[in-house]
Amino acid sequence: MSWLYALVPHLKALHLGMLVLWSGGLFALPLMLARHDPAIGQGDYERIRRATHYAYTFCITPAAVITIASGTALVFLREVFVTWMFAKLVFVALLVSFHVWVGYVLVAVAERAGAHRAPRPLLPLLLLLLPILGILALVLAKPELGEIPMPAWLTEPLGRQLPFDVPRR
Numbered sequence: 629m630s631w632l633y634a635l636v637p638h639l640k641a642l643h644l645g646m647l648v649l650w651s652g653g654l655f656a657l658p659l660m661l662a663r664h665d666p667a668i669g670q671g672d673y674e675r676i677r678r679a680t681h682y683a684y685t686f687c688i689t690p691a692a693v694i695t696i697a698s699g700t701a702l703v704f705l706r707e708v709f710v711t712w713m714f715a716k717l718v719f720v721a722l723l724v725s726f727h728v729w730v731g732y733v734l735v736a737v738a739e740r741a742g743a744h745r746a747p748r749p750l751l752p753l754l755l756l757l758l759p760i761l762g763i764l765a766l767v768l769a770k771p772e773l774g775e776i777p778m779p780a781w782l783t784e785p786l787g788r789q790l791p792f793d794v795p796r797r
Contacts, residue, residue, distance in 0.1 A: 636705055643698040646691045651760055653688030654723070657730045658753055661746035664737045677738040684734055692727055696720070711773040716766045722759035726752075 660680045664673070699720075703713065730752075737746045 632705060636702065639698050639702050639705070643695060643702060646695040646698065649691040650688060650695050650727075651723070651756075653683060653691065654726060654730065654756055655753060657684060657688065657734070658746070658749035658756075661730075661733060661737060662749045664746050680734055681738060684731060688727070689731075692724070696724075710770075711776055712766050712769075712771055714776065715773060716763055719759040719762035719766070723756075723763070726756055726759065 657680060660676065660683070663676045664680070668676075702708070733746055
Protein backbone atom coordinates (compact mmCIF):
# COMPACT_ATOMS: atom_id res chain seq x y z
CA MET A 629 0.00 0.00 0.00
CA SER A 630 2.93 2.38 0.44
CA TRP A 631 3.24 2.68 -3.34
CA LEU A 632 -0.29 4.07 -3.38
CA TYR A 633 0.67 6.83 -0.97
CA ALA A 634 3.67 7.59 -3.18
CA LEU A 635 1.19 8.39 -5.96
CA VAL A 636 -0.47 11.20 -3.98
CA PRO A 637 1.87 14.03 -5.15
CA HIS A 638 1.53 12.88 -8.74
CA LEU A 639 -2.27 12.69 -8.45
CA LYS A 640 -2.31 16.18 -6.93
CA ALA A 641 -0.22 17.53 -9.81
CA LEU A 642 -2.50 15.83 -12.34
CA HIS A 643 -5.58 17.13 -10.50
CA LEU A 644 -4.31 20.72 -10.40
CA GLY A 645 -3.11 20.69 -14.01
CA MET A 646 -6.40 19.36 -15.31
CA LEU A 647 -8.34 21.78 -13.09
CA VAL A 648 -6.44 24.71 -14.59
CA LEU A 649 -7.13 23.40 -18.11
CA TRP A 650 -10.81 22.78 -17.32
CA SER A 651 -11.49 26.13 -15.67
CA GLY A 652 -9.44 28.02 -18.27
CA GLY A 653 -11.45 26.33 -21.00
CA LEU A 654 -14.69 27.23 -19.26
CA PHE A 655 -13.57 30.86 -19.24
CA ALA A 656 -12.62 30.71 -22.93
CA LEU A 657 -15.76 29.01 -24.25
CA PRO A 658 -18.27 31.83 -23.53
CA LEU A 659 -15.88 34.23 -25.26
CA MET A 660 -15.60 31.86 -28.22
CA LEU A 661 -19.37 31.37 -28.33
CA ALA A 662 -19.86 35.15 -28.49
CA ARG A 663 -17.98 35.04 -31.80
CA HIS A 664 -20.66 32.79 -33.36
CA ASP A 665 -22.26 35.41 -35.54
CA PRO A 666 -23.82 34.41 -38.84
CA ALA A 667 -23.07 37.92 -40.13
CA ILE A 668 -19.40 37.00 -40.51
CA GLY A 669 -18.36 35.05 -43.56
CA GLN A 670 -19.21 31.37 -43.91
CA GLY A 671 -15.53 30.36 -43.75
CA ASP A 672 -14.89 32.27 -40.53
CA TYR A 673 -18.12 31.00 -38.98
CA GLU A 674 -17.18 27.42 -39.84
CA ARG A 675 -13.70 27.85 -38.33
CA ILE A 676 -15.07 29.32 -35.07
CA ARG A 677 -17.77 26.64 -34.84
CA ARG A 678 -15.20 23.89 -35.29
CA ALA A 679 -12.78 25.42 -32.80
CA THR A 680 -15.43 25.66 -30.08
CA HIS A 681 -16.71 22.16 -30.80
CA TYR A 682 -13.26 20.55 -30.71
CA ALA A 683 -12.16 22.54 -27.66
CA TYR A 684 -15.24 21.45 -25.73
CA THR A 685 -15.23 17.84 -26.91
CA PHE A 686 -11.56 16.91 -27.04
CA CYS A 687 -9.91 19.23 -24.52
CA ILE A 688 -12.21 20.70 -21.87
CA THR A 689 -14.51 17.72 -21.25
CA PRO A 690 -11.65 15.20 -20.89
CA ALA A 691 -9.91 17.65 -18.54
CA ALA A 692 -13.10 17.80 -16.45
CA VAL A 693 -13.36 14.01 -16.28
CA ILE A 694 -9.70 13.62 -15.30
CA THR A 695 -10.02 16.42 -12.71
CA ILE A 696 -13.01 14.76 -11.07
CA ALA A 697 -11.50 11.25 -11.23
CA SER A 698 -8.16 12.31 -9.75
CA GLY A 699 -9.92 14.42 -7.10
CA THR A 700 -12.07 11.45 -6.13
CA ALA A 701 -8.99 9.25 -5.85
CA LEU A 702 -7.30 11.87 -3.67
CA VAL A 703 -10.31 12.09 -1.35
CA PHE A 704 -10.18 8.35 -0.72
CA LEU A 705 -6.39 8.06 -0.57
CA ARG A 706 -6.05 10.94 1.88
CA GLU A 707 -9.32 10.08 3.67
CA VAL A 708 -10.52 13.67 3.58
CA PHE A 709 -14.07 13.11 4.82
CA VAL A 710 -14.53 16.48 6.50
CA THR A 711 -17.22 19.12 6.21
CA TRP A 712 -15.24 21.59 4.11
CA MET A 713 -14.66 18.86 1.51
CA PHE A 714 -18.39 18.24 1.21
CA ALA A 715 -18.93 22.00 0.83
CA LYS A 716 -16.27 21.98 -1.89
CA LEU A 717 -18.12 19.22 -3.70
CA VAL A 718 -21.18 21.49 -3.86
CA PHE A 719 -19.08 24.06 -5.71
CA VAL A 720 -17.68 21.30 -7.96
CA ALA A 721 -21.28 20.37 -8.81
CA LEU A 722 -21.90 24.03 -9.75
CA LEU A 723 -18.81 23.91 -11.98
CA VAL A 724 -20.09 20.73 -13.65
CA SER A 725 -23.50 22.39 -14.13
CA PHE A 726 -21.82 25.36 -15.83
CA HIS A 727 -19.88 22.92 -18.03
CA VAL A 728 -23.11 21.20 -19.08
CA TRP A 729 -24.82 24.53 -19.73
CA VAL A 730 -21.95 25.66 -21.99
CA GLY A 731 -22.27 22.39 -23.91
CA TYR A 732 -26.00 22.97 -24.32
CA VAL A 733 -25.42 26.51 -25.62
CA LEU A 734 -22.71 25.23 -27.96
CA VAL A 735 -25.07 22.70 -29.51
CA ALA A 736 -27.93 25.21 -29.70
CA VAL A 737 -25.82 27.88 -31.38
CA ALA A 738 -23.73 25.79 -33.74
CA GLU A 739 -25.57 22.56 -34.42
CA ARG A 740 -29.34 23.15 -34.37
CA ALA A 741 -31.31 24.62 -37.21
CA GLY A 742 -32.75 28.07 -36.71
CA ALA A 743 -31.45 31.34 -35.35
CA HIS A 744 -29.81 30.89 -31.96
CA ARG A 745 -27.69 33.50 -30.27
CA ALA A 746 -25.12 32.84 -27.60
CA PRO A 747 -25.52 34.93 -24.45
CA ARG A 748 -23.16 37.83 -23.93
CA PRO A 749 -20.08 36.48 -22.13
CA LEU A 750 -20.01 38.89 -19.16
CA LEU A 751 -22.74 37.27 -17.03
CA PRO A 752 -21.60 33.66 -17.62
CA LEU A 753 -18.01 34.60 -16.76
CA LEU A 754 -19.13 36.32 -13.55
CA LEU A 755 -21.24 33.28 -12.65
CA LEU A 756 -18.26 31.02 -13.31
CA LEU A 757 -16.23 32.96 -10.76
CA LEU A 758 -18.58 31.86 -7.95
CA PRO A 759 -17.73 28.12 -7.95
CA ILE A 760 -14.06 28.66 -8.77
CA LEU A 761 -13.52 31.17 -5.97
CA GLY A 762 -15.57 29.00 -3.61
CA ILE A 763 -13.40 25.97 -4.38
CA LEU A 764 -10.20 27.98 -3.95
CA ALA A 765 -11.36 29.50 -0.66
CA LEU A 766 -12.33 26.13 0.80
CA VAL A 767 -9.22 24.28 -0.36
CA LEU A 768 -6.77 26.96 0.73
CA ALA A 769 -8.41 27.86 4.05
CA LYS A 770 -9.72 24.41 5.00
CA PRO A 771 -12.11 26.07 7.47
CA GLU A 772 -13.56 24.23 10.44
CA LEU A 773 -17.21 24.22 9.47
CA GLY A 774 -18.37 21.90 12.22
CA GLU A 775 -20.91 19.24 11.58
CA ILE A 776 -23.60 19.51 8.96
CA PRO A 777 -26.90 19.59 10.87
CA MET A 778 -28.78 16.37 10.15
CA PRO A 779 -31.95 14.93 11.62
CA ALA A 780 -31.42 12.14 14.13
CA TRP A 781 -33.08 9.53 11.91
CA LEU A 782 -30.23 10.03 9.40
CA THR A 783 -27.40 9.77 11.91
CA GLU A 784 -28.53 6.83 14.07
CA PRO A 785 -29.33 3.28 13.00
CA LEU A 786 -33.00 2.52 13.58
CA GLY A 787 -32.74 -1.28 13.46
CA ARG A 788 -35.40 -1.65 10.76
CA GLN A 789 -35.48 -4.00 7.82
CA LEU A 790 -34.80 -2.76 4.34
CA PRO A 791 -37.91 -2.53 2.11
CA PHE A 792 -36.39 -5.15 -0.22
CA ASP A 793 -34.54 -8.44 0.09
CA VAL A 794 -30.77 -8.29 0.17
CA PRO A 795 -29.13 -11.14 -1.74
CA ARG A 796 -26.85 -13.41 0.30
CA ARG A 797 -23.74 -15.12 -0.99
